Amino acid sequence: MALRGTGAKKHRKDMAELIPTAWFVDLANLLIFYFLATTSLQKIYGFQSDLPGAERTGAAKEQPKVPTLRLQDVRMFFNEQEVDTDQLSARLAELGLSGKTGEGKVVMLETGGSVGYQRYYQSMAAITAAGGTVGLIIDDNAGKEGGDGKKDGSSK
Numbered sequence: 001m002a003l004r005g006t007g008a009k010k011h012r013k014d015m016a017e018l019i020p021t022a023w024f025v026d027l028a029n030l031l032i033f034y035f036l037a038t039t040s041l042q043k044i045y046g047f048q049s050d051l052p053g054a055e056r057t058g059a060a061k062e063q064p065k066v067p068t069l070r071l072q073d074v075r076m077f078f079n080e081q082e083v084d085t086d087q088l089s090a091r092l093a094e095l096g097l098s099g100k101t102g103e104g105k106v107v108m109l110e111t112g113g114s115v116g117y118q119r120y121y122q123s124m125a126a127i128t129a130a131g132g133t134v135g136l137i138i139d140d141n142a143g144k145e146g147g148d149g150k151k152d153g154s155s156k
Contacts (some may be wrong), residue, residue, distance in 0.1 A: 066108050066135070067095060069123055072114035076123070088116025089126055110137035 070077040
């Protein structure tokens, strides 16, 4: 009887040692190679946009008015006047942004409503092509409000 008990313990010990774990390592290596390959094949699209650094001055100066481009649904407003794409390019050329430096090159871009990505990036490209730097106006309450501007999303 003593032999029978020791054999059962030995059999249980052998079963514990035979748990296959090598496939975990193989799977981990395959996932690492997959993610390395997919991230290295990713192409970057867009254009370079350099934002000016902030400078502090001791005396309070009157801030010059920064040109603002606002995209609202299918309409486009440059300094509160409605323009189309050709008029926008002409207005940006009149500003002479390529000859300016620092904060003089900044054109603020604000969006509202449902603006398509194509119009958004076309506007950014037009500002950059004119020699300007794009500054984005971000509404902190955009995610909290409904599309009609009401915080609770009601239509009252």
